[in-house]
Amino acid sequence: MPQTRQYPAEVLLHRRAGGEYFRLVLRAPALAASAVPGQFVMLRVSENRDPLLARPFGIASVVSRKDIVLYYRVAGRGTTLLTTVRPGQRLGLLGPLGKGFPVPEKGTTPLLIAGGSGFPPLLFFTARYGKRARLFVGSRDKACLPPSGVMKDFRSRVLGIHYATEDGSCGTCGFVTDALAAFMDRPDRFGRPVIYACGPHPMLAAVSRLAADRNIPCYISMEARMACGLGVCMGCSVPVASGGYKRVCKEGPVFDSREISWSGPVSLQLRKAECGVRNEE
Amino acid sequence: MKNRANAEIRDPKSAWKKPDLSVKFAGIRLKNPVLTASGTFGYGEEFRDIIDLNRLGGIIVKGVSLRPIIGNPPPRIWETPSGMLNAIGLENPGVDVFLNAKLPSLRKLDTAVIVNIFGYSVDDYVAVAEQLDGAPGVAGLEVNISCPNVKSGGIVFGTNLKAASELLSAVRRATRLPVIAKLSPNVTDITEFARAAEGAGCNGLSLINTLLGMAIDVRSRRPRLANCTGGLSGPAIRPVAVRMVWQAARAVKIPIIGMGGILTAEDALEFILAGASAVAIGTGNFVNPAATLEVVEGIRAFLEHEGAGSVRELVGQVRTA
Numbered sequence: 001m002p003q004t005r006q007y008p009a010e011v012l013l014h015r016r017a018g019g020e021y022f023r024l025v026l027r028a029p030a031l032a033a034s035a036v037p038g039q040f041v042m043l044r045v046s047e048n049r050d051p052l053l054a055r056p057f058g059i060a061s062v063v064s065r066k067d068i069v070l071y072y073r074v075a076g077r078g079t080t081l082l083t084t085v086r087p088g089q090r091l092g093l094l095g096p097l098g099k100g101f102p103v104p105e106k107g108t109t110p111l112l113i114a115g116g117s118g119f120p121p122l123l124f125f126t127a128r129y130g131k132r133a134r135l136f137v138g139s140r141d142k143a144c145l146p147p148s149g150v151m152k153d154f155r156s157r158v159l160g161i162h163y164a165t166e167d168g169s170c171g172t173c174g175f176v177t178d179a180l181a182a183f184m185d186r187p188d189r190f191g192r193p194v195i196y197a198c199g200p201h202p203m204l205a206a207v208s209r210l211a212a213d214r215n216i217p218c219y220i221s222m223e224a225r226m227a228c229g230l231g232v233c234m235g236c237s238v239p240v241a242s243g244g245y246k247r248v249c250k251e252g253p254v255f256d257s258r259e260i261s262w263s264g265p266v267s268l269q270l271r272k273a274e275c276g277v278r279n280e281e
Numbered sequence: 282m283k284n285r286a287n288a289e290i291r292d293p294k295s296a297w298k299k300p301d302l303s304v305k306f307a308g309i310r311l312k313n314p315v316l317t318a319s320g321t322f323g324y325g326e327e328f329r330d331i332i333d334l335n336r337l338g339g340i341i342v343k344g345v346s347l348r349p350i351i352g353n354p355p356p357r358i359w360e361t362p363s364g365m366l367n368a369i370g371l372e373n374p375g376v377d378v379f380l381n382a383k384l385p386s387l388r389k390l391d392t393a394v395i396v397n398i399f400g401y402s403v404d405d406y407v408a409v410a411e412q413l414d415g416a417p418g419v420a421g422l423e424v425n426i427s428c429p430n431v432k433s434g435g436i437v438f439g440t441n442l443k444a445a446s447e448l449l450s451a452v453r454r455a456t457r458l459p460v461i462a463k464l465s466p467n468v469t470d471i472t473e474f475a476r477a478a479e480g481a482g483c484n485g486l487s488l489i490n491t492l493l494g495m496a497i498d499v500r501s502r503r504p505r506l507a508n509c510t511g512g513l514s515g516p517a518i519r520p521v522a523v524r525m526v527w528q529a530a531r532a533v534k535i536p537i538i539g540m541g542g543i544l545t546a547e548d549a550l551e552f553i554l555a556g557a558s559a560v561a562i563g564t565g566n567f568v569n570p571a572a573t574l575e576v577v578e579g580i581r582a583f584l585e586h587e588g589a590g591s592v593r594e595l596v597g598q599v600r601t602a
Binding site for chain 2: 003004005006044049050051052053054092094224225226227228230231232233234235236237238239243244245250
């Protein structure tokens with residue numbers, strides 16, 4: 001198990017990445033060396049007491065085993081403040097946290113589903129085990145798609161990319177799950193498919209249903225508001241099928257989709273989840 | 282101003298010695314006055330990688346009940362200005378699991394372990410207290426009285442003087458361990474409850490628990506928490522907590538653990554000057570997992586700077602005249 005540490009992490013790079021997204025590079029050597037795809041960090045966006053809590057971000061990539069890359073878009077007060085951070089500044093960083101994606105088995109075809117700003121953990125996934133993967137990217141409209149630099153990285157790592165936008169401004173018009181279903185119905189697919197998804201809660205619910213209907217293994221990276229990221233505040237718990245709750249920060253954020261109780265009240269409440277950033281509006 | 286908790290005459294040589302951070306609280310020896318507040322530190326295991334738990338004055342563990350409790354549906358937390366609301370629902374694995382799975386590793390630590398207990402009837406509390414009595418490694422009990430008594434119409438023990446007295450007396454009789462009453466701040470006059478706890482034979486007080494609060498999403502017109510209301514914690518409540526500690530300290534002789542929004546040593550020292558013999562870090566652990574140890578070092582540095590020989594010299598020394 002990689003050890004979780006707390007850092008005053010130096011900001012190395014911070015700039016607009018295209019579209020609505022910002023790219024933030026932080027120096028955190030031990031964290032970068034031990035993090036696995038699907039894990040996240042808690043980042044304090046300010047030294048002040050308001051906003052009080054750190055924000056959780058999925059790790060998008062690791063550079064030279066020393067630095068980590070995060071992507072975010074402005075979704076509330078915390079991320080608004082974060083945009084003002086300059087290279088050279090140090091931010092409180094805690095990680096790596098949570099349980100990552102299971103390593104794909106030989107002979108499987110990973111089907112990656114990225115909804116909205118849920119692409120960062122999947123970008124990290126493709127860096128480690130992308131070769132045979134296919135990516136499905138969905139968003140509201142073209143502007144909300146991952147930045148072009150990210151898409152370039154994805155293109156160089158995966159076998160194919162399928163786009164879906166709700167307004168039809170890019171790729172298939174409709175939900176990313178429709179594009180996924182259409183692909184699954186094609187006769188020429190190869191390998192045993194395994195789904196890895198990150199995105200808003202309704203998308204994860206739809207992907208999980210599709211996976212259950214077709215009896216395909218499905219791993220989802222969940223989002224929740226959280227205070228500590230360490231498993232002690234119990235604020236991020238989600239209802240599970242076996243009864244009771246599990247902590248997104250500790251037992252997750254990656255769950256086998258069959259573990260989650262999708263009919264629970266959480267689906268209503270996490271309606272506006274913004275992927276990668278879980279503590280914002 | 283009454284000088285509380287074993288104040289010592291200032292020794293002129295003390296300025297050259299390393300300041301003494303140890304305190305004896307309600308019969309419990311603490312190597313320093315900094316504890317973790319219940320429900321913000323789990324059972325210690327999650328922090329093991331990040332800080333040296335042996336350097337803590339003590340750990341007040343997450344509330345333990347007679348039977349496991351699964352907790353409230355989400356959303357359970359909401360961030361507020363300089364604070365947060367929570368309605369976790371006291372999720373915990375129950376006293377049996379605590380004794381068998383959590384306590385064995387806790388008792389190996391070189392720090393005081395205080396077990397927070399709660400229930401929904403006097404019998405519940407008494408049963409948990411009895412099970413913990415004599416358990417090796419338990420230094421004391423902290424009794425969360427901010428729970429409804431389901432056997433008397435759901436009245437909250439901690440906001441009704443008679444119910445609070447009866448409950449605390451019953452727990453006091455059920456155990457030989459030091460009993461610390463964690464008072465609810467959701468009352469008009471905290472001194473009445475502080476006196477009631479002292480009268481019931483409690484050995485110490487913890488204050489404050491969270492303040493009852495609420496937040497609403499104006500667009501959906503729904504409460505931010507599934508439970509509608511929740512407990513407010515964090516720096517937002519600190520002035521209220523300091524005031525209540527100050528009032529309670531003047532009303533009773535038993536020592537007080539002060540808590541409510543402490544993030545730094547300076548925050549902690551406010552409570553100590555107000556009359557707290559020890560302090561607990563709660564929400565601060567979420568913001569900075571090393572907050573407890575930074576507070577310990579900060580208090581040490583303050584004592585050195587002030588030339589004080591012991592942290593005990595500062596207890597209740599706010600200059601109000």
